[in-house]
Amino acid sequence: MDGVQDSRIAASMISFSAQCVRRCLAALAAAACIVALAAQERPAPPSAGMLGFPDSQVAAQRTLEQSARARASATEVGKYMHVMAAHPHHAGTEASRKVAEYILTSLRGWGLEAEYAVYEVMLPFPGERRLELLQPSRYKALLKEPAIDQDPSSGQPGQLPTFNAYAGNGDVTAGLVYVNYGTPEDYAELEKRGVSVKGKIVIARYGRSWRGIKPKLAQERGAVGCIIYSDPADDGFGKGAVYPEGPHRPPQGVQRGSVMDMPIYPGDPTTPFTPSLPGAQRLSVEESPTILKIPVLPISHSDAQPLLEAIGGEPAPAGWKGGLPLEYRLGDGNSKARLEVRNRFELRKIYNVIATIPGKDFPDEWVMYGNHHDAWVNGANDPVSGASVVLETARVLASLKQEGWQPSRTIKLAFWDGEEFGIIGSTEWVEQHARELQRKLVAYFNSDSNGRGQLRVGGSHHLAPYLRELLAEVEDPASGRSVLEARVRIQNSMDGQDRPFPVDAAGSGSDYAPFLHHITMPSLNFGFGGGCPSAGVYHSIYDSIAWYEKYCDPGHRYGKALSDVMLTALLRLSNAPVLPYDFAEVARIVAGYAREVELIAREKGQVLDIASLLASLQSLLEEGLGWNRWVAANRDRLAQDKAAASAVNQALLAAEQRLALTRGLPGRPWYRHQVYAPGLFTGYGVKTLPGIRESLEQNQPEVAQQHVAELNAALARLRAHLRQTRQLGQARPRSPRAANAAP
Ligand SMILES: [Zn+2]
Structure with missing residues (x-):
């Protein structure tokens, strides 16, 4: 737990209304209680025993x-x-x-x-690809990575040309605007400075956000094309010696990649929710919501440099400057470029x-x-x-x-x-x-x-304690210690804290x-x-x-x-005779996420009441600890009684489904987990408690509060499921799948 953050929460509470203070104190008390309980019954360090085994x-x-x-x-x-x-x-x-x-x-x-x-x-393959600077000077982008003598496979036939899969097709000629990483914050900055991307080709650098978000945001703001390049400050000579002298990206190296709108749904863009088997009903490419409409191309920094040099206008803000030897500018309408992309969908x-x-x-x-x-x-x-x-x-x-x-x-x-x-x-x-x-x-x-x-x-x-236990027995190749110890020592030596091996969201x-x-x-x-x-x-x-x-x-x-x-x-x-799942761990971790979203709300001046959520998590913590004690007391019996063990395990493996939101997350029903999701505007990067967090980020605190209620209901389902599973293990039921119905 981060003490600095907690004192910040406490300090900001002083200005709140009396009612709010009472509510916050109750919430903090519940949080403190969770921490205290968590400290009492943290999983024991690896011993002779093994979770789930007699x-x-x-x-x-x-x-x-x-x-x-x-x-x-x-x-x-x-x-x-x-x-x-x-x-x-x-x-x-x-x-x-x-x-x-x-x-x-x-x-x-x-x-x-x-x-x-x-x-x-439905896969796209690159056909015509053209990027030309027309004004104020002329340059034709190479769009090609050269072979390197020391790397025998770099000159092989059959290489896929550099392209972004699921970009739109088009041939556009327009002015260039530099949009930094092309994140929502970058567009807010441009707007503040009165720079519009409407009708323009934007040039964004790779990094900060997942690549598909960059053209998606550009398209939403009226841009007609998007170029994504690898800036050497982030990916290239700014990091060290470049290939083949070193491991980093050479000047003409290009990052291919998909720009499919995967935060909506991944998979075949023409068959959402259904498998792409013969006879499957398909959307057309034009109808698919995950295929972009504007042309997009990834380029090297060697191809990007003449374009960036051509962009005039106001100098880019300090944090927007990359590693190329030029003045990064935002765009003044004097540059002109042509971007053509023709991908074949097959x-x-x-x-x-x-x-x-x-x-x-x-x-x-x-x-x-x-x-x-x-x-x-x-x-x-x-x-x-x-x-x-x-x-x-x-x-x-x-x-x-x-x-x-x-x-x-x-x-x-x-x-x-x-x-x-x-x-x-x-x-x-x-x-x-x-x-x-x-x-x-x-x-x-x-x-x-x-x-x-x-x-x-x-x-x-809920797999973290099982994972930590086994990682303590696997040797790390560099240190000769265990894989667990090797990571934990480095992590804890950085800030002197004593934290377990982390499982990321x-x-x-x-x-x-x-x-x-x-x-x-x-x-x-x-x-x-x-x-x-x-x-x-x-x-x-x-x-x-x-x-x-x-x-x-x-x-x-x-x-x-x-x-x-x-x-x-x-x-x-x-x-393992009994599945080594640990839902007390889930309660501890989600309590941390709850404090994060509370902080977001406070920083944005929004009202979000998470007292009920912290109380739900406290109950889950108790239920989870009770479950762990019950398994410890019953694992010998369950190891002998396969029918009872089977009933318990089949119920248990369905437990995480209780955290699903059946109708899915807002605007993207394919995604159902209420604890983790890729960010709608960050792509691969995770958003924990996505329904709550993204509603706050989009200034919809009422919707966020509804998601708190949804999550409370899910946590109650999970607790009930664990109780029911315990009864199954005790009662030796006739029907082993009784607790295993769909959520
Ligand atoms: Zn991969």
């Missing part, structure tokens, strides 16, 4: 996990990487299908059941690959782990470093299976296609199997992009999104990072094996470390 099974489980980790190999991870990142393989192409085939063949070769899950989806097949290891005790409970296999170009870091770990996990599990081992629950391993275009393969699959997943999925794990550094994990907080940006946000099922995204400067080659032809093995993870030690983490996580969750 003591009698712990030693055997640990031996199994150690055996799996001993089999995971850096050399194997490297081998898969060399195959999967050998050629450019963007979705919808023969090269991408071949990667899927390699995965399928490997899985089957190891003796696993594996199948394709094929969808036919229905193409994409190939997910799904492997299944059936569970021997609870085959209808699934623990799932996946990542995408499609890339923008070769994609050594994104996605192959993550997908290779899924493959290594599969190989090790297959080798255990050959020796007669079988998990208690079913394990599914997924390799998604079409992620780069807009999280398409996983979204279509989740939309197809939504109801079954809501009955069966214990957790979905994802690992997109892995490299040197610390382990970062984000997602459902999850926004969007990879294949966990449909699991967490659409069907509200437990999900976690994993990856080592922070020491690998992957931003410098992100979505470019330089995200190659040569770059990766030199600058990101030489020797694939972190590929091996992530394999160790994922194997331990899968084996533990697939074997």
Whole structure:
């Protein structure tokens, strides 16, 4: 808890009305109570025990996990990487299908059941791309990344030209306006200075907000085109030596990427809510709300420089200056440029690959782990470093299976296609199997992009205590300490505080999104990072094996470390007699979010009463702690009584669905989680308590207050669900799915 923030809350309360002070004091008392209770019963540091297991099974489980980790190999991870990142393989192409085939063949070769899950989806491919400066000087943008001699794959055929997927088509000639990062705050600043983007082509730099938000906001303000470039201050020589001398983005490096309006819904833009199977009803490209109307192109800073030099008018404010040697100006109407984009929209097949290891005790409970296999170009870091770990996990599990081992629950391993275009393969699959997943999925794990550094994990907080416990047993490659200790020591040495291993809130940006946000099922995204400067080659032809093995993870030690983490996580969750979910942790974390939104309201001078929310969270904390005590007291019995354990677990895995808003978030019904969502105006970045937070940000405190009531109702449902689940475990019911109805 942040003491500085609390004193700020207290100080600002002084000016409030008496009634408000009473309300705030009650709220703060509840918050203090939560903190006090949380401190009393924080999860114990790792001991001989194991969450969800009776003591009698712990030693055997640990031996199994150690055996799996001993089999995971850096050399194997490297081998898969060399195959999967050998050629450019963007979705919808023969090269991408071949990667899927390699995965399928490997899985089957190891003796696993594996199948394709094929969808036919609407993908854009770049046709005509033109960007020319016409006034006051002339320049024709190259729109091309040059090959680099030291990087053998950088000159390969089959590279996808630089483009932004799901931009609109058009040929526009207009004046240029520089909009900094193109965030809502940047547009507010322009408006203040009397600069309009109506009828203009805006030039925005990458960074701060997700790329798709930049053209979306430009379009809403009447701009006719949008150029997005990588400024060297954020991504290039301002960060250090550029490729191949260093790891950072070279002058002509370009970040490709999707500008689909994913904060509305991801997946095939023409089939929202439904899988893109043969005969699916489709919107037209023109009707799809997630395809932009204006042309958009990503460019290098080498192509951006002549354009920025051509822009006259008022000098840009201090924070708007990038790293190029020029005077950044906002625009005066004297420049003129032509931007032409012609993307072809085509229905193409994409190939997910799904492997299944059936569970021997609870085959209808699934623990799932996946990542995408499609890339923008070769994609050594994104996605192959993550997908290779899924493959290594599969190989090790297959080798255990050959020796007669079988998990208690079913394990599914997924390799998604079409992620780069807009999280398409996983979204279509989740939309197809939504109801079954809501009955069966214990957790979905994802690992997109892995490299040197610390382990970062984000997602459902009721999995955090289980996660911390297992991370204390996996070795960190750099320090020789545990992965848990390595991260916590660094984190706590920065400010001297004593905080547990953090599980971040999850926004969007990879294949966990449909699991967490659409069907509200437990999900976690994993990856080592922070020491690998992957931003410098992100979505470019330089995200190659040569770059990766030199600058990101030489020797694939972190590929091996992530394999160790994922194997331990899968084996533990697939074997635990009682699912190790902890809803007291959810109460603690959400109480923190509640204080954040209260602060936003106060800073904006809006009235938001969160006393009821803090009281709900206090009740959830007590219910969650009661649940944890009940499991500790009953796990030996449940481990013997499979019918009772099954009833408990099947109810438990549906618990997070109680936090769903059935009608969805305001303006975007596809997103249903009331605790986490990608920001409507920030894209991948997470907004916690999105209904409340975004209503406040849009100056609608009454709507925010309605969302407080909705969340209170959801928390009450979750508490009732936990109570009912406990009764199921005690009563040994006849119908194991009694508590598992849809929310
Ligand atoms: Zn990725």
